[in-house]
Amino acid sequence: MRTITTTEDLAAFCAAAKSKPFVTIDTEFLRERTYWSKLCLIQMALPGKDGDAVLIDPIEGSAMSMEPLYDLFRHEATVKVFHAARQDLEIFFVEGNVFPKPLFDTQVAAMVCGFGEQVGYETLVKKIAKENLDKTSRFTDWSRRPLTAAQSEYALADVTHLRVIYEFLAAQLAKNGRQAWVEEELSVLTDPATYTVHPEEAWLRVKTRTTSGRFLGVVKQLARFREEYAQGNNVPRSRVMKDDALLELASTRPTNVEELGRSRLLLREGRKAEIAEGILAAIKAGMEMRQEDLPKPDLSKDQMQVNPALADLLRVLLKAKSESLGVAPKLIASASDLDAIAAGERNLETLKGWRAEAFGDDAMRLCRGEIALSAKGNDVRVVRI
Numbered sequence: 001m002r003t004i005t006t007t008e009d010l011a012a013f014c015a016a017a018k019s020k021p022f023v024t025i026d027t028e029f030l031r032e033r034t035y036w037s038k039l040c041l042i043q044m045a046l047p048g049k050d051g052d053a054v055l056i057d058p059i060e061g062s063a064m065s066m067e068p069l070y071d072l073f074r075h076e077a078t079v080k081v082f083h084a085a086r087q088d089l090e091i092f093f094v095e096g097n098v099f100p101k102p103l104f105d106t107q108v109a110a111m112v113c114g115f116g117e118q119v120g121y122e123t124l125v126k127k128i129a130k131e132n133l134d135k136t137s138r139f140t141d142w143s144r145r146p147l148t149a150a151q152s153e154y155a156l157a158d159v160t161h162l163r164v165i166y167e168f169l170a171a172q173l174a175k176n177g178r179q180a181w182v183e184e185e186l187s188v189l190t191d192p193a194t195y196t197v198h199p200e201e202a203w204l205r206v207k208t209r210t211t212s213g214r215f216l217g218v219v220k221q222l223a224r225f226r227e228e229y230a231q232g233n234n235v236p237r238s239r240v241m242k243d244d245a246l247l248e249l250a251s252t253r254p255t256n257v258e259e260l261g262r263s264r265l266l267l268r269e270g271r272k273a274e275i276a277e278g279i280l281a282a283i284k285a286g287m288e289m290r291q292e293d294l295p296k297p298d299l300s301k302d303q304m305q306v307n308p309a310l311a312d313l314l315r316v317l318l319k320a321k322s323e324s325l326g327v328a329p330k331l332i333a334s335a336s337d338l339d340a341i342a343a344g345e346r347n348l349e350t351l352k353g354w355r356a357e358a359f360g361d362d363a364m365r366l367c368r369g370e371i372a373l374s375a376k377g378n379d380v381r382v383v384r385i
Contacts, residue, residue, distance in 0.1 A: 001055070001152055001153075001156065002052075002054045002055070003054070003055045003056075003057050003060070003152075004054050004055065004056045004057065004061065004064075005057050005060045005061030005064060006061060006064055007063075007064050007065045007067075007068065010056060010064060010065075010066075010068045010069060011068035013044070013052070013054055013056075013068075014068040014069055014071065014072040016046065016052065017044070017046060017072055017078055018072060018077070018078055020047050020051075020078055021047065021078065021079065022047060022078060022079040022080070022081050022104070022163075022166060023044055023045070023046055023047075023072070023078055023079075023080060023081065024044065024045045024081045024082075024160075024162040024163050024166065025042065025044050025080055025081065025082055025088070025100070025159065026042075026083070026088065026155070026158040026159050026162070027039060027040075027041065027042050027043070027087075027088045027091060028040045028041040028043075028142040028155060029041075029087070029091060029142065030141070030142060030143050031236075032236070033235075033236070034234050034235065034236065035230045035231055035233075035234045035235055035236060035237070036094055036234055037087065037090065037091050037094075038143060039058055039091050039095065040058070040059060040142035040143050041055060041056070041057060041058075041059075041142055041147075042055070042058070042069070043055055043056070043155045043158055043159045044056065044159060045156070045159040045162070045163055047163055049163075051163065053156050053160050055147075055152060055155060055156065056069070057147075059143065059145055060145060066095070066096055069096075070092075070096045073092070073096075073098050073099065073100040073101065074098065074101065076101055076102060079102050079103075079104050079166075080100035080101070080102070080103055080104070081104045081106065081163075081166045082103070082104070082106070083105065083106045083107050083124070083158075083162060083165070084105065084107040084121070085103065085105045085107075085189055086189060086194075089103075089189055089190070089195070090195045093192065094195065099189075101190065103186050103189065103190060104166060104170070104182075104186075105182075105189065106121075106124060106162065106165050106166055106169055107119060108182055108185045108186060109169040109170075109172075109173060109182050110124055110169060111327065111328045111331045112173070112178050112181050112182055112185075112327055112331070113172045113173065113176070113178075113326065114325075114326030114327065114328075115127070115328075116328050117328035117329075117330050117331060118328075121133075121158065121161075121162075122135065124161075124165050125157075125161045125165070128164060128165050128168045128169075129161045129164040129165060131161055133154075133157055134150075134153070134154060134157070136150065136154070137150050137151045137153075137154035138154070178354070180354060181354035181358075184354050197227060197231075199223075199224040199225075199227040199228045199231070200220075200224055202223040202224055202226065203216070203219050203220035203222075203223035203224070203295065205223070206219055206223055206243055206246060206247070207243070208247055211297040213291070213294035213295065213297075214286075214287070214289075214294060215250055215251065216294065216295040216297060217286040217287075217289040217293075217294045217295060218249075218250040218253060218282075218283055218286030218287065219246065219247065219250045219286070219295075220286065220295050221282040221283065221285045221286035221289075222246050222249060222250060222279065222282045222283065222286070223246065224282065225240075225278045225279065225281070225282040226240045226241060226246065229275065229278060239267075239269050240269070240270060240275055241266055241267070241270045241275075241279070242265070242267070244265050245263060245265035245266045245267070248263060248264065248265045248266075249266070249279060249283065253283050253287065254280065254283065255280065255283070256280065257276055257280070260276055260279065260280060266279075304339065304340065304343035304345070305343055305344075306342050306343045307342045307343070308342070310341075310342040310366075311338055311339055311342035313366060313373060314341055314342060314363055314366065315335075315338055316373055316380055317359070317362060317363060317366055317373060317380075317382070318332060318333055318338065318359055318363075319380070320373070320379075320380035320381070320382070321359045321362065322359075325358055327358065332350060332355050332358055332359045333350040333355065333359060333360075333363075334350075337350045341363055341367065342367075348360075350363075351363070351364065362382060369385065370384065370385055371383060371384050371385060372385055
């Protein structure tokens with residue numbers, strides 16, 4: 001078990017990885033006390049049962065440059081293999097402004113290859129690598145040093161078994177011709193917009209049934225302040241104020257510190273002078289917004305006229321198509337997608353790309369009355385009319 005803590009050793013390992021067809025990668029991080037994830041450990045393994053596998057420790061090696069790793073990420077002759085890559089990629093995008101290319105995510109590939117929705121790494125290890133994982137170190141504090149032997153072994157297992165899983169899934173995709181399906185999904189993971197939260201748009205993530213423009217204006221300003229403060233001070237949004245407190249303040253609209261102090265839901269952190277002043281300024285800004293600048297609630301879902309019989313038929317079609325393809329149904333379309341189709345909406349992801357091939361095209365034919373569904377035993381079949 002080798003731990004890399006110097007730029008020279010990292011460069012040597014990454015140079016070796018460049019000569020290989022793929023390399024498996026995972027990270028350990030903490031995010032409970034910060035806005036941005038704190039990178040604690042990187043694990044990497046080269047192909048083959050006895051291929052070199054290492055831990056890269058940015059805490060012990062605080063002076064180590066990550067540029068050799070980022071250079072490997074840009075080396076397109078070597079596939080970078082992750083499982084459930086989103087949070088890993090966010091770390092590298094934020095810290096190095098780089099995405100691994102080409103990328104392979106075994107969770108996405110497994111969903112396309114019939115392993116169910118959001119399949120976990122442990123499940124794939126058991127089903128494909130025929131091994132069992134020791135998960136006792138899963139929730140340990142990865143920022144503490146020294147690492148225990150159990151932590152190091154757990155971390156390496158996240159990339160050593162991944163080699164077998166990748167080779168199996170890559171072969172399955174080549175066999176069923178669905179590489180393009182996976183690549184389409186992965187394009188979202190390598191889009192900077194996936195990881196960029198603009199403070200002006202932060203209010204859209206706050207769930208509320210209230211449609212008052214003035215109320216939403218205050219929500220928008222409070223959410224903007226919270227996002228800016230959390231990003232600027234690298235603290236979780238919840239440390240500034242939780243959503244329930246934000247909605248309470250948008251309703252009560254305190255104008256001074258004394259009135260703010262009466263909040264039932266605002267935590268102690270949010271009552272500190274710097275945050276309290278920001279909250280009061282945001283409420284004032286929301287109250288002073290011009291009528292034409294107030295946010296407009298999205299009422300489109302409430303106004304949808306869903307044809308319930310058609311929605312039920314679409315659910316049957318989705319189930320039949322997903323079973324025949326061996327693809328998790330929720331990866332193809334959600335329940336709200338089916339309702340939207342049954343209400344006449346056509347600008348949906350489930351009607352584009354590989355999803356159109358898998359389901360969307362037949363869904364449109366069903367809506368136009370060009371196909372029907374028939375049952376024979378336990379099978380549902382598509383019948384052209």
